[in-house]
Amino acid sequence: MTGPHVRCIGEPVSFLALEAYALDELPPEAAEPVRAHLAACDACRAALREIEDDQRPLPAFVPRAAPSTAKASSGRLRLLRFGAPAVAAMALAAGVLLMMRSGGDHGDHRTKGREVSLRVEGEDPSYEAGTLAVGVALKVVVACPPDLHASWDVVVFDEDGASFPLSPARITCENQAALPGAMRLRGASDKRVCVVWDESAVPSTRAGYRREVDLPPERSRCITVRAVPR
């Protein structure tokens, strides 16, 4: 942050990669190009030097026994934004406009002995109960115990695999808690729409969710959304 301003010779090495490099946590195949870039780039070398020179004492972390009341966590709960711009979601099949019908629930996943349920609603005022038109903005609504404080993610499975149409978000659990944002379903195949929740308050690891069986049964719930020709 001091000294003459120099520019990277190409695409800067990201701070995440620099931090991992400094910690010697990059795998060899990733470390080698970083090393080569650093050898040639004054700007990125300076950025790495700042990381390595930052030896300030790290304030002690003493875990509290009581539940966290840190403002970052509480702030997140206050700041959920419903009605965020719709998110186009799924890989597209041919542009055949279909009607989709919400199917029955499957499984018997529970949390803390109480039911978590899920449904998908159309945002369109002309939405007809029980039918969901392809392309219509849809909201995911869950019913969950009020003392369940978790981050929620939506996973949609079809023949193309898994997709994640919404951003993970924390919600205040109640009988009808809508996840922020909306999604649009396309394609001619049935979908499995699932919610997965994580009480750890950090983002879920999506990479492991390739099939429905990959979801943790104690922390997920799925319904079938069936495509019905209009």
Add this chain to the structure above:
Amino acid sequence: MDAYTRYGRALLRKAERVLRNRDDALDVVQSLFQDLYETKRDDVDLPYLYRAVTNRCLSLLRDERNRARLLAENDTSLVPQARGSVERIDDLDLLGKLVRALDDETSEILVLHYFDDLPQEEIASVVGLSRKTVGKRLETIRETVCSLQGAPS
């Protein structure tokens, strides 16, 4: 906690870049580890923690009261100079308005691109989107920046 000792400084630097406030950055990092402690989660690596810090910083910035305080205490020395063609968003007020105008996912992309210097391929990998979609989101961010800069404050 071993992860705190190992990654704490890296996460502090990351939070400071976004928030420009050492105390809030420390609060973000320690509250994250408090949550990890409470949930007995220790299978975390740097990319995972980096992302968690991003989300917590964005939550702080979306809150009006936090944003006002951060603006008042704005320590611009915590923002490193841009190394590449991507300029930093060095106006904290603009950053606050952006994260309130953008959806969560696009806000995360904003931080990854403008503060962490991640290239589009890495952003796509982190957020689970295609590179093309990431490119569209970056265009949305640029359009929103123009819109906000043109609008009266």
